Amino acid sequence: MESKGRGRAIGIVKITLFLIIFCAAVNCVYSQVTDSLSLCLLQTSCTACLEASSRCAWCSDWEYTNTSIGKPRCSTAKSLQDLGCPESAMQVAVTEKIEFSQNEEFRDVTAGKIPVQLRPQKVQLKLRPHSTQVLNLQFRPAKNYPIDLYYLMDLTWSMKDDKDTLVSLGGKLATTLGTFTDNYRVGFGSYADKPLMPYVFPGHEQNPCQSEHATCAPLYAFRHHMRLTGDIQEFVRKVNESSVTGNVDNLEGGLDGVVQAVVCADQVGWAHQARKLMLVATDGFLHFAGDGKLGGAVRRNDLQCHLNADGEYSMSTTYDYPSLAEVSRILLDHKVNVIFAVTQDRRSEYERIATILEEKARVATLAGNSSNILEIVERAYHDIVSKVVLRDNSTGPFALEYSSKCGNFSGPELKTSQCDGIKEGQIYDFKVSFSLGSCPQNKSLWRQKVVIQDALASEASQTEIEIELMCGCDCGKQDDTYCNQGVNECGLCKCDAGWSGETCDCRESTGDSINSQCINTGENVPCSNRGDCICGSCSCDPGYSGRFCQCSPCDKVNGTECGEMGTCDCGSCVCRPGWTGDTCQCPVGDALCIAPGSKEVCGGHGYCDCGQCRCNGTAPDGFFYRGTFCESSAGAGGSGLCDLYEPCVNATVEAPSDAVNLCRTNVTVYKTEQVSKVDIASDHYCFVRTYTSDSSVCTIPYVYEFNKDNTVTLSIGEKICRTPLPAAVVPGVAFFLVVLLGIIALLIWKCCTALKDKREYARFEEEQKHTVYALEENPLFRPATTRFRVPSMIKED
Numbered sequence: 001m002e003s004k005g006r007g008r009a010i011g012i013v014k015i016t017l018f019l020i021i022f023c024a025a026v027n028c029v030y031s032q033v034t035d036s037l038s039l040c041l042l043q044t045s046c047t048a049c050l051e052a053s054s055r056c057a058w059c060s061d062w063e064y065t066n067t068s069i070g071k072p073r074c075s076t077a078k079s080l081q082d083l084g085c086p087e088s089a090m091q092v093a094v095t096e097k098i099e100f101s102q103n104e105e106f107r108d109v110t111a112g113k114i115p116v117q118l119r120p121q122k123v124q125l126k127l128r129p130h131s132t133q134v135l136n137l138q139f140r141p142a143k144n145y146p147i148d149l150y151y152l153m154d155l156t157w158s159m160k161d162d163k164d165t166l167v168s169l170g171g172k173l174a175t176t177l178g179t180f181t182d183n184y185r186v187g188f189g190s191y192a193d194k195p196l197m198p199y200v201f202p203g204h205e206q207n208p209c210q211s212e213h214a215t216c217a218p219l220y221a222f223r224h225h226m227r228l229t230g231d232i233q234e235f236v237r238k239v240n241e242s243s244v245t246g247n248v249d250n251l252e253g254g255l256d257g258v259v260q261a262v263v264c265a266d267q268v269g270w271a272h273q274a275r276k277l278m279l280v281a282t283d284g285f286l287h288f289a290g291d292g293k294l295g296g297a298v299r300r301n302d303l304q305c306h307l308n309a310d311g312e313y314s315m316s317t318t319y320d321y322p323s324l325a326e327v328s329r330i331l332l333d334h335k336v337n338v339i340f341a342v343t344q345d346r347r348s349e350y351e352r353i354a355t356i357l358e359e360k361a362r363v364a365t366l367a368g369n370s371s372n373i374l375e376i377v378e379r380a381y382h383d384i385v386s387k388v389v390l391r392d393n394s395t396g397p398f399a400l401e402y403s404s405k406c407g408n409f410s411g412p413e414l415k416t417s418q419c420d421g422i423k424e425g426q427i428y429d430f431k432v433s434f435s436l437g438s439c440p441q442n443k444s445l446w447r448q449k450v451v452i453q454d455a456l457a458s459e460a461s462q463t464e465i466e467i468e469l470m471c472g473c474d475c476g477k478q479d480d481t482y483c484n485q486g487v488n489e490c491g492l493c494k495c496d497a498g499w500s501g502e503t504c505d506c507r508e509s510t511g512d513s514i515n516s517q518c519i520n521t522g523e524n525v526p527c528s529n530r531g532d533c534i535c536g537s538c539s540c541d542p543g544y545s546g547r548f549c550q551c552s553p554c555d556k557v558n559g560t561e562c563g564e565m566g567t568c569d570c571g572s573c574v575c576r577p578g579w580t581g582d583t584c585q586c587p588v589g590d591a592l593c594i595a596p597g598s599k600e601v602c603g604g605h606g607y608c609d610c611g612q613c614r615c616n617g618t619a620p621d622g623f624f625y626r627g628t629f630c631e632s633s634a635g636a637g638g639s640g641l642c643d644l645y646e647p648c649v650n651a652t653v654e655a656p657s658d659a660v661n662l663c664r665t666n667v668t669v670y671k672t673e674q675v676s677k678v679d680i681a682s683d684h685y686c687f688v689r690t691y692t693s694d695s696s697v698c699t700i701p702y703v704y705e706f707n708k709d710n711t712v713t714l715s716i717g718e719k720i721c722r723t724p725l726p727a728a729v730v731p732g733v734a735f736f737l738v739v740l741l742g743i744i745a746l747l748i749w750k751c752c753t754a755l756k757d758k759r760e761y762a763r764f765e766e767e768q769k770h771t772v773y774a775l776e777e778n779p780l781f782r783p784a785t786t787r788f789r790v791p792s793m794i795k796e797d
């Protein structure tokens with residue numbers, strides 16, 4: 001550790017020196033040093049150098065540099081060459097690659113040959129840290145795939161009639177299987193329950209049906225009657241020969257039977273490469289792990305085969321019933337698919353069991369007398385062959401992700417490892433991406449094998465991937481004579497414990513503390529008071545670094561300085577290309593600030609800061625915007641992105657065939673869904689107006705929602721249409737109203753005047769009554785003569 005710390009300190013001084021000299025010499029502009037170059041220059045060991053970036057290279061030649069020469073050991077290959085690093089000593093990052101070492105053509109099942117359903121079969125993959133590689137896999141279901149059908153029957157008393165049905169349908173079973181494939185085989189086994197109290201009455205072991213006043217065979221847990229064979233007549237005979245037995249409770253030991261039939265592969269004769277199908281026909285329920293304790297079978301099921309010479313499960317009274325988790329694992333390991341053919345009243349219980357057993361089990365409803373058993377076999381076979389489920393056994397440190405179009409070339413790429421409804425003979429493409437973060441410390445993980453296989457089919461369909469992580473640095477044999485008490489590791493000495501120095505010549509215990517060499521210019525304490533001076537170099541306290549421990553630690557993200565995306569350089573982070581920020585937490589560029597489908601950064605109402613939109617207080621239009629992409633504004637009338645999604649929403653509803661094109665850009669795909677109710681109060685509420693040929697106006701309401709992966713989901717409500725009044729009606733009604741109002745006004749005026757006249761007339765009458773005129777004098781009469789009086793005096797002034 002000590003020598004490593006020192007090596008780093010020296011490295012940084014070297015780099016600084018180098019940059020000054022180099023820049024002065026070639027008149028370089030510091031800003032031209034690209035991100036990746038500055039990242040390379042920081043690295044102080046070959047391993048770190050090659051892992052930092054694929055563009056970094058390391059010079060392992062001893063003569064090339066030392067503290068007094070001060071050239072960087074980690075840089076781009078070109079600049080190392082220019083600085084005089086010999087070609088043979090240059091360690092360059094191995095480029096990643098995918099190589100197919102076995103890629104046979106797809107093959108259907110033919111006699112004696114293993115079918116090929118997955119391509120390629122063997123892959124060599126070299127994966128660099130901080131990168132992703134995509135492997136293209138192809139799957140084609142083989143025709144004529146062999147099928148092994150093991151018929152496991154509950155042979156308790158109530159299933160007596162089912163047995164008879166099976167015997168009578170035997171011949172048809174052959175025909176049914178023959179329609180799927182020429183290579184079928186059937187086997188037969190039966191189960192009842194553990195021959196123990198309380199599953200059987202004491203004294204009734206030899207004839208458990210005594211209580212039914214009948215005779216039946218002694219109780220047994222599981223009996224394997226017939227190996228898998230192509231001879232259906234034999235199967236029918238064996239079924240006919242088998243005899244029913246009985247037990248007390250309505251719970252049966254079916255899981256004992258399932259486990260024995262699966263693990264006793266030799267006796268049952270499961271073929272290595274066949275679709276293995278086990279049909280469990282029953283009308284009862286199951287005993288689970290723990291129930292065995294009642295009868296004294298207390299030991300945990302060892303999941304081993306225990307069949308005796310008669311094909312009977314011999315240890316049933318010793319071992320408990322298996323648990324569902326154990327059964328699930330066995331089915332997965334042995335790739336056996338189970339169909340529980342159960343009567344209608346048991347169906348819901350078995351469906352819950354099938355859920356726990358995941359894709360390996362399914363449930364079918366058995367008619368009362370098993371008459372529909374052939375349909376069940378047929379349906380189950382199609383269920384299994386119409387589905388592909390890819391599984392891998394990777395345990396990290398890299399991550400695997402699957403995607404496929406599942407045979408729909410116009411459809412979207414789905415993040416799934418399973419496809420339904422597959423057809424025989426068609427090819428299905430899968431993309432498997434492998435991504436690695438940083439290199440694991442444990443070297444045993446650097447090379448490993450991962451197997452991808454079809455979880456439902458046989459072992460024959462698999463892809464083996466040999467993964468080599470491009471971690472570490474192998475410089476080959478180095479000349480150790482330079483390092484007195486240590487070894488030469490890629491041009492640097494790695495000192496034995498207790499020794500340090502560039503050539504490991506300083507014993508740390510007696511190490512003369514040449515304090516002067518540990519004191520930074522402008523200071524007077526060695527190692528900035530943050531470490532000890534040993535052999536003329538500083539051993540810094542945890543966190544500090546630099547030749548004089550002058551560098552503080554960088555900010556940490558999740559416990560790592562500068563996070564995954566950068567490296568600490570004397571207190572500040574140097575980020576990998578594409579990242580920026582104090583702790584390299586921000587992606588460079590505006591990609592994350594552009595709403596899906598939009599072209600504007602933050603809708604033109606803000607700016608992008610560390611991959612997030614900061615909306616400006618006031619946008620140019622004077623309104624205040626908010627939202628993930630500054631898209632909403634109360635002032636500007638709600639959502640600003642309605643225009644963007646309108647064509648997609650309209651097409652989804654009106655012309656679904658155009659939707660594929662309108663609901664995507666070359667960068668993103670809009671996800672659409674139908675909802676019954678659209679939240680009108682949402683900031684993201686929009687609607688599309690359309691006009692139909694019969695002149696109704698339709699409104700399609702929708703709400704958009706941004707997803708984490710920078711896509712958008714459009715929740716589209718139901719279209720609502722309304723027919724407006726015919727065009728002529730509106731003015732007509734208006735005209736009519738105006739006329740009506742006019743008439744009413746006229747009438748009112750008329751009434752008013754009439755009333756007034758009447759009142760005037762009445763008053764006139766009244767007045768006339770009271771007025772008494774002199775008879776000789778007509779009130780209207782004016783005398784024709786007018787008399788004037790001459791004034792008597794005229795004032796004479």
Ligand SMILES: *[C@@H]1O[C@H](CO)[C@@H](O)[C@H](O)[C@H]1NC(C)=O
Pocket residue numbers: 063065066067068069502
């Ligand atoms: C550095 O290398 C040069 C040339 O190989 C040598 O002369 C010099 O002594 C070395 N300096 C140190 C400090 O080892």
Ligand SMILES: *[C@@H]1O[C@H](CO)[C@@H](O)[C@H](O)[C@H]1NC(C)=O
Pocket residue numbers: 165168368369371
């Ligand atoms: C099974 O029962 C149905 C009616 O429940 C009957 O129609 C059918 O013939 C029976 N099948 C056999 C093989 O007994």
Ligand SMILES: *[C@@H]1O[C@H](CO)[C@@H](O)[C@H](O)[C@H]1NC(C)=O
Pocket residue numbers: 167236237240241
């Ligand atoms: C079944 O066995 C009985 C005798 O146990 C026999 O009579 C009958 O013919 C057999 N049925 C078939 C289909 O083999």
Ligand SMILES: *[C@@H]1O[C@H](CO)[C@@H](O)[C@H](O)[C@H]1NC(C)=O
Pocket residue numbers: 393394395448449450451
């Ligand atoms: C995956 O399975 C293969 C073959 O069964 C085995 O060689 C390999 O080690 C397994 N890989 C892991 C990571 O368990």
Ligand SMILES: *[C@@H]1O[C@H](CO)[C@@H](O)[C@H](O)[C@H]1NC(C)=O
Pocket residue numbers: 408409410411412
């Ligand atoms: C293919 O995908 C498109 C878009 O999701 C869908 O409309 C179409 O029905 C799919 N075709 C088939 C055959 O599944």
Ligand SMILES: *[C@@H]1O[C@H](CO)[C@@H](O)[C@H](O)[C@H]1NC(C)=O
Pocket residue numbers: 442443444445
């Ligand atoms: C490295 O991993 C292997 C396998 O995962 C494990 O057996 C071993 O103990 C690990 N070694 C260390 C040092 O962690």
Ligand SMILES: *[C@@H]1O[C@H](CO)[C@@H](O)[C@H](O)[C@H]1NC(C)=O
Pocket residue numbers: 557558563585
């Ligand atoms: C920290 O680690 C957690 C879990 O690995 C991850 O979800 C989270 O994004 C990380 N935080 C940062 C800032 O990288």
Ligand SMILES: *[C@@H]1O[C@H](CO)[C@@H](O)[C@H](O)[C@H]1NC(C)=O
Pocket residue numbers: 604605606607616618619620
């Ligand atoms: C938002 O503010 C930033 C900085 O305050 C400014 O650079 C930018 O031009 C503004 N953008 C808009 C759309 O007003």
Ligand SMILES: *[C@@H]1O[C@H](CO)[C@@H](O)[C@H](O)[C@H]1NC(C)=O
Pocket residue numbers: 646647650651654655688689690
């Ligand atoms: C909606 O789609 C229909 C059919 O493609 C088209 O006639 C109509 O103009 C579209 N309406 C809008 C508002 O885009």
Ligand SMILES: *[C@@H]1O[C@H](CO)[C@@H](O)[C@H](O)[C@H]1NC(C)=O
Pocket residue numbers: 666667
């Ligand atoms: C998407 O298409 C536009 C033109 O329609 C083009 O300018 C742009 O570069 C494309 N973007 C990508 C990522 O291909």
